[in-house]
Structures are given as C-alpha cells and as structure tokens.
Amino acid sequence: MPALQRAEATVRARLLEVHGYTVDLDLTRGPDRFGSTAVIRFGCTEPGSDTFVDLEPATLHRAVLNGQPLDVAALDGNRLALPGLRAENELLIEAEMRYSRTGEGLHRYTDPADDAVYLYATCGPDLAAKVFACFDQPDLKAPITLTATAPDEWTLVSNGAPVKSEGGHWEFAATKPISTYLFTVVAGPLHSVYGEHDGIPLGLHARRSLAAELDREAPELFEVTAASFDRLHELFDERYPFGEYHQAFVPEFNWGAMENPGCVVFRDEMLFRSPATFSEHERRAMVICHEMAHMWFGDLVTMRWWDDLWLNESFAEMLGYRIAAESTRFTGTWTGFSVQRKGWGYDADQRASTHPVAGNGTRSVAEAMVNFDGISYAKGASALRQLVAWLGDEAFFAGLNAYFADHLYGNAELPDFLAALAAASGRDVHGWAESWLRTSGVDTLRAEAERADDGTLTALTVVNEGERPHLIEVGGYRVEDGRVVPVGRVAVELGPGRRVAVPALVEAGAQLIVPNDSDLTWAKIRLDAHSWQLVTETLSAVEDDVTRAVLWAQARDLVRDAELDPAVYLDLMERHLPAETADAIVEAVLTFAHVHVVGRYLTGDRRAAGSAAISRTARALLAGDGGQGIRLAALRAAVESSGGEEQLAELRGWLNGEDVPAGLLVGPELRWAGLARLASLGELDEHRIAAELAREPGTEAEFGAARCRAALPDAEAKARAWRDLFTPDAMSNRLLEATARGFWASGDDTAKSAYALRYFERIGEAAHRGDIIARQLGETLYPVAQAASEVLTAAEQALADQELTPSLRRNLADCTDDLRRTRAVRAAFE
Ligand SMILES: [Zn+2]
Numbered sequence: 001m002p003a004l005q006r007a008e009a010t011v012r013a014r015l016l017e018v019h020g021y022t023v024d025l026d027l028t029r030g031p032d033r034f035g036s037t038a039v040i041r042f043g044c045t046e047p048g049s050d051t052f053v054d055l056e057p058a059t060l061h062r063a064v065l066n067g068q069p070l071d072v073a074a075l076d077g078n079r080l081a082l083p084g085l086r087a088e089n090e091l092l093i094e095a096e097m098r099y100s101r102t103g104e105g106l107h108r109y110t111d112p113a114d115d116a117v118y119l120y121a122t123c124g125p126d127l128a129a130k131v132f133a134c135f136d137q138p139d140l141k142a143p144i145t146l147t148a149t150a151p152d153e154w155t156l157v158s159n160g161a162p163v164k165s166e167g168g169h170w171e172f173a174a175t176k177p178i179s180t181y182l183f184t185v186v187a188g189p190l191h192s193v194y195g196e197h198d199g200i201p202l203g204l205h206a207r208r209s210l211a212a213e214l215d216r217e218a219p220e221l222f223e224v225t226a227a228s229f230d231r232l233h234e235l236f237d238e239r240y241p242f243g244e245y246h247q248a249f250v251p252e253f254n255w256g257a258m259e260n261p262g263c264v265v266f267r268d269e270m271l272f273r274s275p276a277t278f279s280e281h282e283r284r285a286m287v288i289c290h291e292m293a294h295m296w297f298g299d300l301v302t303m304r305w306w307d308d309l310w311l312n313e314s315f316a317e318m319l320g321y322r323i324a325a326e327s328t329r330f331t332g333t334w335t336g337f338s339v340q341r342k343g344w345g346y347d348a349d350q351r352a353s354t355h356p357v358a359g360n361g362t363r364s365v366a367e368a369m370v371n372f373d374g375i376s377y378a379k380g381a382s383a384l385r386q387l388v389a390w391l392g393d394e395a396f397f398a399g400l401n402a403y404f405a406d407h408l409y410g411n412a413e414l415p416d417f418l419a420a421l422a423a424a425s426g427r428d429v430h431g432w433a434e435s436w437l438r439t440s441g442v443d444t445l446r447a448e449a450e451r452a453d454d455g456t457l458t459a460l461t462v463v464n465e466g467e468r469p470h471l472i473e474v475g476g477y478r479v480e481d482g483r484v485v486p487v488g489r490v491a492v493e494l495g496p497g498r499r500v501a502v503p504a505l506v507e508a509g510a511q512l513i514v515p516n517d518s519d520l521t522w523a524k525i526r527l528d529a530h531s532w533q534l535v536t537e538t539l540s541a542v543e544d545d546v547t548r549a550v551l552w553a554q555a556r557d558l559v560r561d562a563e564l565d566p567a568v569y570l571d572l573m574e575r576h577l578p579a580e581t582a583d584a585i586v587e588a589v590l591t592f593a594h595v596h597v598v599g600r601y602l603t604g605d606r607r608a609a610g611s612a613a614i615s616r617t618a619r620a621l622l623a624g625d626g627g628q629g630i631r632l633a634a635l636r637a638a639v640e641s642s643g644g645e646e647q648l649a650e651l652r653g654w655l656n657g658e659d660v661p662a663g664l665l666v667g668p669e670l671r672w673a674g675l676a677r678l679a680s681l682g683e684l685d686e687h688r689i690a691a692e693l694a695r696e697p698g699t700e701a702e703f704g705a706a707r708c709r710a711a712l713p714d715a716e717a718k719a720r721a722w723r724d725l726f727t728p729d730a731m732s733n734r735l736l737e738a739t740a741r742g743f744w745a746s747g748d749d750t751a752k753s754a755y756a757l758r759y760f761e762r763i764g765e766a767a768h769r770g771d772i773i774a775r776q777l778g779e780t781l782y783p784v785a786q787a788a789s790e791v792l793t794a795a796e797q798a799l800a801d802q803e804l805t806p807s808l809r810r811n812l813a814d815c816t817d818d819l820r821r822t823r824a825v826r827a828a829f830e
Pocket residue numbers: 259290294312313316317
C-alpha cells in the first residue's frame with residue numbers, strides 16, 4: 001500500500017473533523033504483539049460520503065462504525081474503508097499490533113544489561129497507524145486520551161499527564177488537540193527524576209541500567225530546560241501549552257530526538273555513558289532547546305502537509321542554536337553550527353537532489369520525507385537568520401506571535417507565515433521568500449582584492465555570484481608578529497549578482513579579508529589568493545571562534561570541490577589544529593580528515609601518509625594544554641587512526657587502562673572504537689569479542705560487538721555480516737547500523753570491490769524493508785570509498801531500477817553523487 005497521497009489527505013481533511021481519540025493499549029500480551037483498541041469520534045461535513053481509516057494491525061479483531069460491524073476482511077493493506085458516514089460518527093477498532101524492532105511504531109527493546117524490557121512509540125511521520133487506528137495526517141488534530149495496561153513494575157509516560165495508576169492500569173489526561181504523528185508512550189521499569197520550573201512539572205526518564213547516568217546528568221538537563229522555557233516565554237506571547245514536560249531517553253532511537261508534546265524522546269546515547277566533550281554537552285543543550293521550540297513550531301501550530309516541513313524544522317533549528325547560545329552556559333553553539341552542522345546542509349544543497357527550503361509540492365508522505373535533510377534544518381535556519389538580520393528581532397517576533405495567535409492548535413502553510421510577517425514588518429517578505437525559500441543551491445560570495453607589489457590592499461570588492469540577496473559582515477585583519485589583529489567588520493548588503501566595494505577595510509589597512517566573517521548567511525565563500533595564503537600561515541591565530549569555523553569550513557569546501565589538494569588540507573590540520581581552542585572545530589576537522597580525506601579522497605601511499613598525519617595531530621593535541629574536550633576528541637582520533645606495532649601496543653595499553661593520557665578515561669564508547677580498530681586490523685578474534693561482550697553487557701557492548709564482528713577481515717566473518725545485513729528481521733535497526741558501520745573497515749581492495757558490485761545487485765531488496773532499514777543499507781552501508789568506474793556504473797544501473805522506494809532512491813542517488821565527487825577529487829590530485 002503506498003503512503004498517503006496529498007490529494008487524499010486534502011479530501012479527508014475537508015470531509016472530517018476529528019473530535020477525539022480514546023486509545024487503550026494492552027502491553028501484557030508477550031514479546032511480539034500488543035492490544036490496541038481505539039474509539040474515534042468524528043464529524044463529517046458531507047453525510048453519506050465515504051472515507052478510510054489508517055491502521056496496520058497484525059490482526060484486526062473488530063471494527064464497528066456507528067454501531068454497525070464492518071467486515072474486517074475488507075482491510076486493504078493499511079486502510080479500512082468507512083462507508084456511508086453520518087454527520088456525527090463513532091468508530092471502534094479492536095486490533096493486535098506488532099512491536100517494532102526498527103524504531104518505527106511501538107519499538108520493543110530488551111536491555112542486555114539486565115534483560116528488562118522497554119517500549120516507546122515513534123509515530124512520525126506516518127507511523128501512528130502501527131500503534132492505533134487513526135486518520136494519520138498532520139491537519140486532522142484531535143485530543144488523544146490514553147489508557148494502558150502494563151506489567152506492575154513499569155512506569156508509563158505519555159503526552160498527557162498520568163491521572164491514575166494502580167495494578168498496572170494507567171490513565172492519562174486528554175491531550176490538547178495534536179497531530180497523530182506527535183503521539184508517544186514510553187514504558188518499562190524506568191528510572192525517573194522529577195522537577196518543576198515556573199509551574200511546569202518536569203520529568204526525566206531512562207532505562208534502569210542508566211539510572212546513575214540520569215542522576216548525574218539531571219541537574220544540567222533541568223538547568224537547560226528551565227533556561228530555555230524562560231527565554232521562550234519572553235519571546236512568545238503564548239505560554240507553553242501542553243501541561244507537564246517530560247524528557248525520556250530511549251534505546252535504539254533513529255533520530256536525535258522527537259518533539260512529542262509534553263513527552264519528548266531522545267536517543268539515550270545523549271545520557272553520555274562515556275566521557276563527553278564540552279561540544280557534545282553543547283549540542284545536547286541545543287537539541288533540548290530545539291525540541292522545546294517545537295512545542296510552538298510544529299506542535300501548537302503544525303504544517304498542513306509534509307512539504308512545509310521547514311515550518312517545523314528550520315525554526316526549531318534556528319531557535320535551538322539561538323536559545324542555547326543566548327540563555328544557557330553553552331554560549332558557543334554557533335561555532336558548531338558553522339563548522340559541523342552547516343556542512344551537512346551545504347553537501348545536500350550541492351547534490352542533484354537539492355530542493356527549495358519550503359513548499360516542494362510533494363505528492364506523498366514518502367516523497368516529502370526524503371527532504372528531511374540538511375536543507376530543511378541547516379539551510380532553513382540560515383535563511384531565517386538572514387530574515388532576522390533583515391527585519392530585526394522586533395518585527396520578526398511580532399510576526400511569529402501573530403502567526404501563533406491565528407493558528408493556535410491548527411495548521412498553517414508558507415503563505416500564512418509570510419502574511420503574518422509582512423503585516424508585522426511592512427516589508428516585502430514575499431520577495432525575500434521567493435529568492436530564499438523557493439530556490440535551491442548555494443550562492444558563491446567572492447572577495448576580489450587589488451594589491452600593491454608589497455601585498456598592501458588598494459581596493460576591495462565583494463562579489464555575489466548568486467541570485468539571492470545576502471546581508472553579511474566582511475572582516476578585515478592585519479597580521480602582526482604572528483598575531484591576527486582585527487581591524488574592522490563591515491556590514492555589506494549584496495543584492496543578486498551585485499559587486500560591492502568595501503573601502504573601509506582598505507582604509508583600515510586590512511591584509512586578510514574574510515567574506516561572511518560572522519557567518520550570517522548561507523553561501524560558499526572564496527577568499528582572494530593573498531588572503532588564503534595568510535590563512536594557511538595564521539589560521540590558528542585568528543581570535544574569533546566563528547571566524548576560524550568559517551575558514552575551516554571553507555577549506556573543507558575547497559577540498560570537496562577539488563580546488564584544494566586533500567593532502568594540503570591535512571597539512572593545514574597538522575599545522576593549526578594543535579593550537580585550536582574550540583572543541584567543535586577540533587572534532588569537525590579530525591572527523592572530516594578521517595572520514596572524507598583519508599576514508600575517501602586519498603588512496604595508496606597518500607592514504608597511509610594521511611592516516612599518519614591524523615595520528616601525529618592527535619598526539620600533538622594530547623600532548624598540548626587544550627581543554628578536556630579537545631584532548632578527548634584527540635584521543636578518539638588517535639584510537640581510530642592507530643597503526644603500526646608501536647601505536648597498536650599503545651592502543652592495547654589504553655584499553656587496559658594503562659598510560660591513558662592524563663585526565664582522560666576510556667569509557668565504553670571509546671573502548672569499543674578501539675576494539676573495532678583492532679578487529680579491522682585482524683588483531684582481535686571472535687573469542688575476544690565474546691569475552692568483551694560478557695565483560696560489561698549493555699547497549700554499547702551489543703552495538704560494539706556487532707561492529708567488531710563485521711570489521712573482522714577474514715572472508716568468513718565478512719560473509720556472515722553480509723548475510724545478516726541482507727536477511728530481513730535478523731537484527732534491530734541499530735544493530736544493523738553497527739554492522740554496516742563495521743563492514744568496510746577491513747579487507748583488501750579486490751575483496752571490497754567485489755562486495756561493492758554485489759551491493760548494487762542486492763540493494764533493491766532494501767525497498768521492502770521500510771524506510772529506516774533502507775536508510776541504513778542505502779546510506780550507512782553504501783561503499784563510499786570504492787570509486788572504481790565499474791562500481792559507479794553498477795550504482796547507476798541500480799538507480800535505473802524503477803522499483804526503488806523514494807527514500808532508497810534518494811539515499812543511493814546522494815551517495816552516488818558523493819562517489820562522483822570522490823572520483824573528481826582523486827582525478828585532480830593523483
Ligand atoms: Zn526538529
């Protein structure tokens with residue numbers, strides 16, 4: 001059965017008004033299925049007409065519409081026809097549903113640490129019908145009243161406040177009107193910590209085996225939550241509307257977090273079982289703020305259809321970074337945005353599949369969801385930063401508050417948002433939206449400098465080679481005794497195709513010129529040759545974190561565009577990273593060097609030299625006086641790039657707790673990364689992996705062991721991993737991901753090439769395994785480093801297969817674009 005089509009959703013929304021759902025879940029029916037009874041009360045504007053309800057049961061026991069039984073055998077895929085509606089209707093559906101192992105629907109997880117069982121529901125974007133019968137589209141909102149039966153020792157948390165629980169029977173208050181994709185319930189022998197802020201009851205929840213971590217992290221989680229609530233309440237007229245605010249950390253979650261009103265779920269890796277860098281704490285604070293912003297953008301006012309996903313995500317993204325920076329002690333979030341997050345969006349915006357930020361006119365949920373990417377998040381947020389820079393905070397938030405007031409508990413589209421902003425600001429917001437939200441691709445902003453023979457700047461022009469207006473700051477610096485001294489930042493308004501002179505920086509005697517210095521806009525930048533030369537000499541001496549982030553991001557961009565030899569990027573890293581002071585930059589540069597430069601762009605001897613350069617840089621950072629986060633990021637890089645007898649002996653020592661660099665601990669995450677490195681080099685066998693797994697059983701061990709087994713270089717281990725990857729239901733979503741991550745870590749080129757060709761013969765099978773598994777197989781397992789021409793040909797043939805689902809096609813097409821880029825980089829410099 002195809003996903004819901006937009007045309008069908010439009011008809012159903014016109015026809016129906018849903019008054020409410022009562023949902024009863026029986027969670028005591030064993031490991032495979034749960035009972036789900038739903039009563040839906042709804043009105044129909046055209047009595048006598050027909051519609052359908054969405055449900056995906058294992059068994060449909062009973063369906064009764066207005067007292068009349070419906071034929072349960074008439075269930076067609078995930079739809080049941082509802083004929084002859086009255087003005088007011090009541091539908092009863094009794095069914096048994098399947099638990100999920102892919103994080104889609106009601107996911108069931110057995111904790112390897114203590115065999116306790118946990119459940120949580122993921123209903124977005126169109127998975128609610130795996131949990132209860134419903135009209136599953138964002139613009140049919142209704143209150144949901146949940147009751148549930150569960151084992152006695154369990155705690156349940158859901159969108160509504162719990163009002164009664166005895167003998168394993170739970171009742172929750174009716175929610176405000178919400179979209180079905182925002183329903184959740186989290187269940188199991190949870191460990192909980194409760195608090196309160198400004199009259200809002202707060203709860204934090206996690207698996208029992210993470211009790212110590214939750215207790216340790218709770219003060220910081222509450223602190224960020226409280227600060228974020230205060231700031232949101234300053235910015236928005238409407239107070240937080242959903243009663244209690246619970247944050248649950250759940251296992252095997254597919255995304256970072258999900259903004260269910262009153263009950264946000266996070267992947268429980270965010271509880272940091274291992275030591276974490278400051279930048280990881282900062283990103284978590286940003287995610288907390290992001291989900292809280294969703295309570296307004298997405299939950300209170302929801303996009304009418306999925307092609308306006310940006311109305312949820314771009315705002316939450318922009319406010320998540322902004323609120324964390326403004327209101328919590330994590331004030332450096334924008335550095336991470338510049339050097340890490342935006343790369344995700346720039347990459348997406350330069351692939352063939354790029355799309356406008358807003359309103360793509362997609363027909364089905366499945367098509368819309370492939371745009372759940374760096375464009376909807378990072379680019380959308382950057383576009384909004386431009387909008388704020390142009391309108392000013394006052395008009396921007398006045399517009400937003402009018403938008404909320406007009407669509408409270410309802411749905412909206414791009415024109416509604418623009419109308420509210422235009423009214424509040426009196427500006428041509430529609431023209432702005434045409435160029436920023438309705439177009440795709442990245443503009444290039446180029447600095448053109450004229451210089452005297454001694455390098456003195458005599459004229460400076462910034463050129464907008466794109467079609468959008470940009471409001472940027474151009475930074476000018478002098479280099480004096482190895483120090484980089486700022487001499488001015490000039491605001492420049494660059495119309496489409498415009499060239500703007502910046503005489504102020506010439507007069508100030510600037511030598512190094514940085515367009516988009518404070519990273520206000522979304523654009524590629526190109527420095528003049530002399531400035532770039534100065535950057536290679538002085539990058540680490542630039543004082544401002546965001547400016548360094550912009551320059552590192554530009555170097556990354558030059559490598560990807562085959563304008564800079566990847567080996568030169570590594571020189572830059574080796575020269576300047578040891579003096580770097582921002583965790584986010586150290587992490588981003590080491591990761592790009594490891595994953596892209598060494599992992600893809602370099603081959604043969606150059607690859608070996610690249611790996612050695614990362615190793616030297618990591619050890620220089622470890623020997624330096626950077627903060628704990630920087631040293632931890634360096635230790636991770638040292639572990640992942642270990643090679644040669646001496647370093648492997650050192651690595652084995654670290655895993656035994658010997659000679660670990662001062663102030664650092666080898667937690668489970670790093671331990672398993674080290675074991676995976678040893679496994680890929682053939683320095684570990686199955687017995688040792690089993691012993692490690694038994695040593696401290698838990699989620700990390702389970703994932704780590706799967707990754708290690710797939711990383712073993714022998715042919716038998718590879719064949720086993722391959723068979724498991726392509727056997728439906730052999731593994732959960734995250735075990736499959738771990739296996740896919742390990743698979744390409746070892747093996748000679750001949751063996752890898754052979755598997756790459758087999759990959760494209762079989763990848764079509766993933767189309768039948770749901771979007772999440774298709775993503776793991778279509779993206780995580782994609783042979784990104786196998787860039788021979790016959791592999792590219794095989795990839796193109798696989799893409800010609802008409803049977804691919806939208807998400808699988810998109811994953812394969814994007815990775816194939818990246819493969820072409822890898823070939824171009826290699827061709828340019830080898
Ligand atoms: Zn979001």
